[in-house]
Amino acid sequence: MTKQVQQLDRVIIRFAGDSGDGMQLTGDRFTAETAEFGNDLSTLPNFPAEIRAPAGTLPGVSSFQLHFADHDILTPGDAPNVLVAMNPAALKANLSDLPRGADIIANSDEFTKRNLAKVGYAESPLEDESLSEWRVHSVPLTSLTVKALEEFEISKKDAERAKNMFALGLLSWLYHRPVEATIKFIESKFAKKPDIAKSNVAAFNAGWNYGETTEAFSVSYEIKPAKLAPGVYRNISGNQALAYGLIAASVQSGLPLFLGSYPITPASDILHELSKHKRFGIRTFQAEDEIAGVGAALGAAFGGALGVTTTSGPGVALKAETVGLAVTTELPLIVVDVQRAGPSTGMPTKTEQTDLLMALYGRNGESPVPVVAPSTPSDCFDIAVEAARIALKYRTPVMLLSDGYLANGSEPWKLPEIEDLPDISVEFTTEPNGEDGTYLPFKRDTETLARPWAVPGTPGLEHRIGGIEKADGTGNISYDPNNHDLMVRLRQAKIDGIDVPDLEVDDPSGSARVLVLGWGSTYGPIAAAIRRVRRSGSEVAQAHLRHLNPFPKNIGEVLKSYDKVLLPEINLGQLALLLRARFLVDIISYNRVRGLPFKAEELAGVIQDVIDSE
Amino acid sequence: MNGKGLALIPRAEGKQTLKDFKSDQEVRWCPGCGDYAILAAVQSFMPELGIKRENTVFVSGIGCSSRFPYYMNTYGFHSIHGRAPAIATGLAASRPDLSVWVITGDGDALSIGGNHLIHALRRNVNLNILLFNNRIYGLTKGQYSPTSEVGKITKSTPMGSLDRPFNPISLAIGAEAGFVARTLDSDRKHLHSVLREAAAHRGTSLVEIYQNCNIFNDGAFERMKDPATRDAITVRLEHGQPIVFADQAVRLARTGGVEVVPRESVREEEILVHDAHNPDPSLAFALSRLDEPAFTHVPIGVFRSVDRPSYDQLMSEQLEAATAKKGQGSLSDLLHGGDTWRIS
Known part of the structure; x- marks a missing residue:
């Protein structure tokens, strides 16, 4: 049977299922295939904070939306053209986002009486008229997967678990995706469990073959590669780009990176990523709490490292006092806030831009801090380098405001040429700068108002800094009213004078x-x-x-x-x-x-x- | 001297003196404060280490004792309340060539900074933590502290404090500390001997220093200083020596702990011989309980000194191992790793 092939300029697919169904993985793989094929793309993962909410319930639904096109696109798309619903909860939770005429691929095996009842369906919507606005493809994904894996010596549970790979195979067929990389990925992911690896590859292939042979799908679709600017591309999420940007900042500054961090959604992936790259001389320190995370980063900065802490809103609240200490001791420090819905715990996996005022003003005293924010997932790379540039040049903590949407979303990234990255190298002070060979830790650069940075180990420049107000120049403790007024204004003037490109x-x-x-x-x-x-x-x-x-x-x-x-x-x-x-x-x-x-x-x-x- | 704790720290070329370690800042503690004695003891002790002054850093939190770094002519960081162990951890973990000293008090270390203290101890970063314990809040003018005795009458507890105090030594041993010692502000010789061992220990050393606050808690340790009483209550711990003092001796008790008994009532072999290097911390913990009820018998000296790799060393080793396995990181390779495609 020769099937019809239809050309499309863009498609939005949403994979939805139980949080244990592997929807994020499925989405990630489909994204990788799409990136390899050369479409422009943008992704939006959406998952509950609970690791495994009760199976089959609405709160447990996890989804992954991918928008891909033959031209450049800017968002993961408003409304999906295709919904893959692995169970009734996934259908019910996402149906209101689905425009008329969209395709629904539903795993009919999961539309059991019990699962329907869990989400308040009296009858199966696959069997009544309630879905008549949409094109419904009812596919028994679970039983087809189990059947395809009969010959493997694996448990029924393991066989059923491979149903996401069957779905991925089917969608890969439907949209003409390249499959080699996915097969390699499965093989390496389950390298230690060869039976599981083989069965998942078999499920993936079975899904593909099902698409080719079944009459349920009469049309497949082609979306031509996008004409993007020439260059080498990879797909990248905001958190990964941010981690790479920090590594680049370390390389370009010539300073070892020290990350002090406490795990928090949705920032933890930056800690995970950086901890993989020790051969760049990166030290990652999982602290006992948020305060220790930033404290250790500031301590490392005092010792001459590129000090970084990564967190989300609740963590920024806890770090505030230490950021103030960095402001007054005028040490470079990068504070990454991957914003999430607040206040308090809020909605940890959901995005928001509500920490701007906290970043600017959430400290005691006049405590000015530069704030930068990336625009897209790949911009997280550039903004990290920019944050480091400002921190090092002006000896100041810098707040970097990413958010959950950028952190977990992904897009193709045209890789920068290394030689185009800015030189942000720093020279530590090694010679006295005062009269009679003294060292004045708060004698400022006349242009930038930055203070000198002499690190422990430098002979003759031993000095003390701290949170108490410092006398201009010497840095000695000072309670002089006019000196305090001067120092407050100097610290503000330094931040106000930071060189920032014009708004385009x-x-x-x-x-x-x-x-x-x-x-x-x-x-x-x-x-x-x-x-x-x-x-x-x-x-x-x-x-x-x-x-x-x-x-x-x-x-x-x-x-x-x-x-x-x-x-x-x-x-x-x-x-x-x-x-x-x-x-x-x-x-x-x-x-x-x-x-x-x-x-x-x-x-x-x-x-x-x-x-x-x- | 140069123990393991100083092995990675550059040696000073010439001879250093007390004067080299005095900064030009005027010392501003209350006249008669025990901090003066500790400062003088530390300044006179530092030259003995023979390490470069510029590789020495004093980090403190907030409180009377935390002014200490300003008076040392080394690198110094007077930070914020309770956070000195965290800040010092980042510094020491990223700079194994530094000798890092944390100066803290009973409020700074055990109240607001309690979490950082216990985690620093279990991690074993190469830090020397000097905990000045005066059993009172001085800088905020005399509220009870987490080491004040129950029933302490202060401005914030006019009818007496209700909470049971921490025993810093017991706490440190419970927090997996490798080096735990106690000394006294007024006994310079003993203070020096304890600092010497603390500096030689690679990893976190906790030294509790009993320090008199003559304004808000005067005489808190008087019974350990008064010649009439001190010998009967001060238990001097020395590694490898039987634990005896005055006419008393320490032996294992039936309760599972240790007890003080008249020396004449026990056979020589029953007397506990102090083993600071015992990997099992149980006896060190039991010894730390001898001052219960408050100050009947107070052991001083090194309770525990057990070697294990320090955090900064292990961290450096991971970096070296990763580099040895795959070579130094290349930014270009990193960015081009993973699935890439070319558009021409």
Whole structure:
């Protein structure tokens, strides 16, 4: 039977199942195949904080969304064209996101009376008319997998567990994905359990063959590779890119990296990644708590290391006092906050942009700290190098605000040329800088206002620093009122004077009257929304902040050159508050705090409304 | 002298003196504070180590004792309340060529910083922690501390404190410390001998120093200082020596601990011989309980000194092993690792 092949320009697939069903792995593998094939892509994992919520229930549903296309794309997509539902809970939890006409591939074996009852279905939706808006492919994935693995000497449970690989095989067939790398991946993942490896490969192949032979699928789809800029690419998640950026910062600065960290969702993967790269001279220290994590990083910085701590919001709250100590001792330090939904424990696996004000102001005293934020998963690499540049050049702690969406989402990354990376090397002070051969630890560089950095082991420069106010120059304890006023102002002036690139505005015609401003992970959805609005004939400008403290020098001018400034944020208007206060601009805020990224369609509507209300 | 604890630290070229270790800062403790004696003892002790002054770092937290680093002409870091062990851990773990000393007090180490202290001890980073125990909060003007005796009347406890104190030695032994000792601010010779052994130990050394706060808790250790009482209560521990003092001796008790009995009532072989190097910490712990109820008999000296690899050494070894196995890291190889594809 020759099957019809249909060309598509883009597809959004969501794999959904129980948190034990291996949906994240399935999504990751499909992503790897898609990256290898050369589509542009963007991913959105979405999983519960519970490791194994009760099986078959709505809270236990874990999903992975992948958007891939023959052109460059900016987001993981608003609504899936295809939902793979491994059980009734996965169907029910995701159905409301599914547009009319979308495909549902449902594992009919799991639609048992008991599983249906768990999520409140009186009858199987696969058998009544309730799914008539969609194209339903009811496939007994579990029993087909078990049957395909009959010849293997493995338990029924192990056979059933391979059903995600069967599904992956089927989807790989449906979208013409290359399969070699997945087979290799399975073989190496289960290298120590050859029976499991073989059976998973067999399940994967069986899924592929099922697609080819069954009448349930009469059409398969082709999405041509995207025409991206020439270069070498790999797929990368935000957390991995951030870890690589920190390694690059260590190499480019010539300083050994010391990471002090305490495990916390969704930042732990940075600790995991860095702990793999000891041959770069990286020391990773899993501390007893968040405070010790940053304390050890600061201690290492005092000794001349590139000190880094990685955490999420609750951890930043705990680290605040030590960050203040880094501010006043003027030591370089990178504090990575992979933001998650708060307050308190909040929703650990869900994304948010709610730590901006804490990063800026969440410490006692006048305690200015530079803040940077990456725009996309791959930008996490560049922003880590930038954070290190600022920290080292100005001898200051730097807050890096990533978030759960960037951390776990992935996209193709055009690898940078090593020789294009900035030189951020540091020279430690080795000679006295005061009269009579004395060393003045707080005698500042006249241009940057940075203080010298003399590390233990340097003869003749022995000195003491600490949290008590220091006399200008000598660094000796000082309670002098005028000295304190001076030091407060000097520390502020140093941060205010950091060299930050100008804010670039994307305004093709130059005649737009509305500017959409964003920061951090909203870049993709905002840019995708802007495209839609422009395609429909309206003019709109876009600018995106990567530096939140200090702001780019031209920001006031940019804000004032548009009639209206729209600022979508996944918080209740934190950046808007700052901009209104600083620039007296009547920012129009758009805020949703649902633990999810914005949808492009949603933002396009908001932007259009602002344009139309002129 | 140069024990294992100093093996990786560069040696000073010329002879150093007490004066080399005094900073130009005016010492600002209350007149009569026990901290003066400890400072003088440490300053006069440091030259003996023969290590480069610039490779010596004093790190402290908050409290009266934590001003200490300002008075030492070495590198120093006066940090925040309770966090000195954490900060010193990062420094010592990344710089095995440094001799790192943590100066802390009973409030700093055992209240706000209790978590960092116990984890530093179990990890065995190469640190010397000097815990100045005056059994009171001094800098905040006289509230009871986690080592104050039950019923302590202070500004915050006008009817007496309710919580049972920590015994820092018992706590440290329970936290898997490899080196635990106690000494007294007023006994410079003993203080020097304990510091000598602490510095020679590679790993975390905890030295509890009884320190008199003459303003808020004067006389807390007077019975150990008064010639009329001190010999009857001070139990001097010396490795390899029978534990005897005045006309008393220490032997195993039927309860499973140790007990003080009149020397004449026991046979020589019944007297416990102190073994600081015993891998089993049980007897060291039992000895630490001799001061119960408060200050009947107070052992001083080295309770426990057991060698095991230090954290910084093990960390360095992992880095070396990873490099030996696959060579030094290459950024280009790292970025191009994994599945890549080329678009032309």
